[in-house]
Amino acid sequence: MRTASCVLDPAAVVAPVRRRTFGSFVEHLGRCVYTGLYEPGHPLADEDGFRTDVLALTRELGVTVVRYPGGNFVSGYRWEDGVGPRERRPRRRDLAWHSIETNEVGIDEFARWAGKAEVEIMYAVNLGTRGVQEALDVHEYVNHPEGTTLSELRRANGAAKPYGIALWCLGNELDGPWQTGHKTATEYGLLAAATARALRSAEPGLELVACGSSSSAMPTFGTWETTVLEHAYDVVDYVSCHAYYEEHDGDLGSFLASAVDMDHFVDSIVATADSVGARLRSKKKINISFDEWNVWYLSRFQDREPATEWEVAPRLIEDEYNVADAVVVGSLLISLLRHSDRVTAACQAQLVNVIAPIHTEPGGPAWRQTIFHPFAKTAALARGSVLHTRLDAPTYTTARHGEVSVVDAVATHDDESGEVVVFAVNRDQSDPVELTVDLHLFDGDLGVAEAWTLADDDVRATNTVEDPDRVVPHPTPRVSLGGGTLRVVLPPVSWSAIRLGPAR
Numbered sequence: 423m424r425t426a427s428c429v430l431d432p433a434a435v436v437a438p439v440r441r442r443t444f445g446s447f448v449e450h451l452g453r454c455v456y457t458g459l460y461e462p463g464h465p466l467a468d469e470d471g472f473r474t475d476v477l478a479l480t481r482e483l484g485v486t487v488v489r490y491p492g493g494n495f496v497s498g499y500r501w502e503d504g505v506g507p508r509e510r511r512p513r514r515r516d517l518a519w520h521s522i523e524t525n526e527v528g529i530d531e532f533a534r535w536a537g538k539a540e541v542e543i544m545y546a547v548n549l550g551t552r553g554v555q556e557a558l559d560v561h562e563y564v565n566h567p568e569g570t571t572l573s574e575l576r577r578a579n580g581a582a583k584p585y586g587i588a589l590w591c592l593g594n595e596l597d598g599p600w601q602t603g604h605k606t607a608t609e610y611g612l613l614a615a616a617t618a619r620a621l622r623s624a625e626p627g628l629e630l631v632a633c634g635s636s637s638s639a640m641p642t643f644g645t646w647e648t649t650v651l652e653h654a655y656d657v658v659d660y661v662s663c664h665a666y667y668e669e670h671d672g673d674l675g676s677f678l679a680s681a682v683d684m685d686h687f688v689d690s691i692v693a694t695a696d697s698v699g700a701r702l703r704s705k706k707k708i709n710i711s712f713d714e715w716n717v718w719y720l721s722r723f724q725d726r727e728p729a730t731e732w733e734v735a736p737r738l739i740e741d742e743y744n745v746a747d748a749v750v751v752g753s754l755l756i757s758l759l760r761h762s763d764r765v766t767a768a769c770q771a772q773l774v775n776v777i778a779p780i781h782t783e784p785g786g787p788a789w790r791q792t793i794f795h796p797f798a799k800t801a802a803l804a805r806g807s808v809l810h811t812r813l814d815a816p817t818y819t820t821a822r823h824g825e826v827s828v829v830d831a832v833a834t835h836d837d838e839s840g841e842v843v844v845f846a847v848n849r850d851q852s853d854p855v856e857l858t859v860d861l862h863l864f865d866g867d868l869g870v871a872e873a874w875t876l877a878d879d880d881v882r883a884t885n886t887v888e889d890p891d892r893v894v895p896h897p898t899p900r901v902s903l904g905g906g907t908l909r910v911v912l913p914p915v916s917w918s919a920i921r922l923g924p925a926r
C-alpha cells in the first residue's frame with residue numbers, strides 16, 4: 423500500500439482555530455430564504471414562520487456566522503423595504519436573479535432567525551446602486567441603541583435592543599461586470615474607504631470587509647486588491663475572497679485537487695495585501711474573509727436558458743452533491759484551517775437549497791446533502807490551535823494544478839484537553855493510502871477517541887429526498903495508535919477526521 427507521513431509538533435502553531443471559519447451565507451436567492459429558512463404554513467414552522475427542521479440542521483452543521491442578505495442580490499437591495507408591517511412592504515424586481523422579492527423577510531426577521539440558530543450576523547451593505555448614506559442608515563437601524571429616528575423605528579418594529587452587528591461587508595463582488603453597479607477598482611476603493619470612514623465615525627470598533635476578487639480567474643485579480651487597498655488599507659480589516667469549484671469535463675483528478683487553487687488564492691492575496699501595507703509603511707495586517715466558497719456546478723447554471731418569467735423564490739442553482747463533492751468540501755476546509763493565521767472568517771455559500779449543505783422540499787422534509795458532513799464534523803472537532811502539518815506523500819499530475827499531493831491533511835491541538843484532531847483527504851481514485859502521524863512530541867498517552875471516514879464505492883452517490891442518508895461518514899475501518907504513531911488507512915476519494923484524546 424502507498425504511504426504518507428507527517429510529524430506533528432505541539433509547538434508548531436499556525437494560529438488559533440477561528441470559530442468564524444465555520445461561517446455560512448444566506449442570500450435572497452432562489453429558495454434559500456423562502457421555503458428554505460422561512461415557510462409559514464409548513465407543518466414544522468415556528469411562530470415566526472421559520473422551519474424548525476432547518477434551524478435544527480443549521481445548529482447541527484455548527485455554523486457560527488452567517489453572511490446576509492447577499493451576494494449579487496444586495497447590490498440592488500433597499501434594506502428599508504424589508505422592515506415594518508409586512509402588508510406594506512413593496513414587491514420588487516431582483517435584477518441579480520431575475521426574481522420577485524416580496525420582502526416578507528428583512529433584517530428584523532433574519533436577526534430573529536439568527537438568534538434562534540445561535541449564529542452571528544455578517545451584514546453586507548449595498549454599494550452597487552447605493553452608497554455611504556444608506557450604509558449609515560442601515561447601521562443606525564440595526565446598531566444604534568435608541569433615541570434616533572431609525573433606532574426608534576427598529577424599536578417600534580419590535581426589537582428594543584440593537585443587534586450589535588460587528589462584521590460588515592462593504593458591498594459584494596463589485597469587480598464583476600455582472601454586478602449591478604459594477605465599478606472600477608478606483609471607484610470602488612474610494613467608495614469603500616468613504617463608507618468605512620463613515621461607519622467608523624458611527625461605531626469605531628466595527629470589523630469591515632472590502633470586496634476582493636470574485637474569483638482568482640478575474641482579469642483584474644491582484645490589481646483589484648492592490649488598488650482597493652491603496653485607498654482603504656487604514657480603514658478596513660479584511661479583504662474578501664470568493665471561489666467556487668466544479669469538475670470540468672470529467673477531470674475528477676483536477677477537481678479533487680481544488681484546494682491547491684484555494685491555497686494559492688489565499689497566499690497570493692496575503693502577499694498582495696502585505697505588499698500594499700509595506701508600501702504604506704503600515705504595521706497593520708489585512709486579514710482575509712473567504713466569504714463565499716463551495717463546490718458549485720456554475721457552468722451548468724451559465725449554460726441554462728435565461729429566465730423569462732419573474733417568479734417568487736424560483737428553484738435556482740439547487741446543486742445535488744455527491745461523494746467527490748463532499749471530499750472536495752472537506753479538503754477546502756483543510757485549506758481554510760491551514761491558513762488560519764490570515765483567513766479569520768469564511769462563509770460556505772450558501773446554507774439552504776442554493777448550492778447548499780441543507781436541502782428542503784416546500785411542505786416536505788429537510789435533509790443533509792453529502793457536503794453537510796465534512797463541514798459539520800470539522801466545525802465540531804477542530805479546537806484549540808492549528809498545527810503546521812507538513813506531509814511527505816506521493817504526488818499525481820493534474821491538468822489544472824500540475825503536480826499535487828495525493829494526501830492532504832491538517833491537524834488541530836487543544837492545549838486544555840490535550841486532544842489532537844487530524845483531518846485528511848486521499849485524492850487517489852483507485853488506491854488507499856496509509857497515513858502515519860508521528861505524535862511522540864505530545865505529552866501523555868493518546869488514544870483514538872473517534873474516527874470518521876466519508877467514502878463510497880460510487881463517488882457519484884448522492885443524498886436524495888427518497889434516500890437522505892445514502893452518503894454519511896462511517897467509523898474509520900482501519901485506524902490505530904501505538905508507540906506514539908497514528909496509522910490510518912485512507913480509502914480512495916475519501917475524507918477522514920480522527921480525534922485523539924488522552925487515554926482514560
Ligand code: AHR
Nearest residue numbers: 449493494495594595771
Ligand atoms: O453565491 C451565489 C453568488 O455567487 C453570489 O450571489 C455572488 O456573490 C457570487 O457570484
